[in-house]
Amino acid sequence: MTVRPIRELGDPVLRTPADEVRSFDKELAALVRDLEETVDHPGRAGVAAPQIGVGLRAFSYNVDGRIGHVVNPRVVELSEETQDGDEGCLSIPGIWAPTVRAMHAVVEGFDVHGEPVRLEGSGLMARALQHEVDHLDGRVFLDRLTGDARKAALRALRERA
Ligand SMILES: [Zn+2]
Numbered sequence: 001m002t003v004r005p006i007r008e009l010g011d012p013v014l015r016t017p018a019d020e021v022r023s024f025d026k027e028l029a030a031l032v033r034d035l036e037e038t039v040d041h042p043g044r045a046g047v048a049a050p051q052i053g054v055g056l057r058a059f060s061y062n063v064d065g066r067i068g069h070v071v072n073p074r075v076v077e078l079s080e081e082t083q084d085g086d087e088g089c090l091s092i093p094g095i096w097a098p099t100v101r102a103m104h105a106v107v108e109g110f111d112v113h114g115e116p117v118r119l120e121g122s123g124l125m126a127r128a129l130q131h132e133v134d135h136l137d138g139r140v141f142l143d144r145l146t147g148d149a150r151k152a153a154l155r156a157l158r159e160r161a
Pocket residue numbers: 088089090091131135
């Protein structure tokens with residue numbers, strides 16, 4: 001069991017676009033195992049590799065009692081319908097903000113063995129998919145906020161420091 005420590009905002013790895021996975025080897029299997037073990041906690045919906053300090057395109061999710069992973073994920077479909085619930089991030093503890101996301105999302109990628117996978121979901125699953133792919137592009141949910149929600153979140157972040 002390896003539950004890896006979570007990197008927090010301020011760590012450059014969270015702001016660096018992650019590299020494509022090129023070989024589906026033992027190292028990738030170990031990374032995927034760590035991602036799935038690290039997300040296997042109440043209140044954790046997803047963990048992207050950069051959050052445990054690894055600059056590769058892979059994430060795990062834990063939604064509705066289902067734990068899984070995707071390697072080299074691509075968002076292939078987002079609904080026009082949106083949702084506006086509170087979102088948070090393990091890398092930005094204590095900060096929650098209403099974040100607009102597509103209500104429905106489809107992600108395609110590969111499993112740890114290199115077999116194609118397609119994940120789709122609505123609500124929390126769609127939010128988790130969008131949030132984790134953002135991490136792989138060096139983005140965090142605060143970047144998605146606008147207007148008063150953004151101001152309030154940045155103020156809370158300053159006050160927390
Ligand atoms: Zn996050």
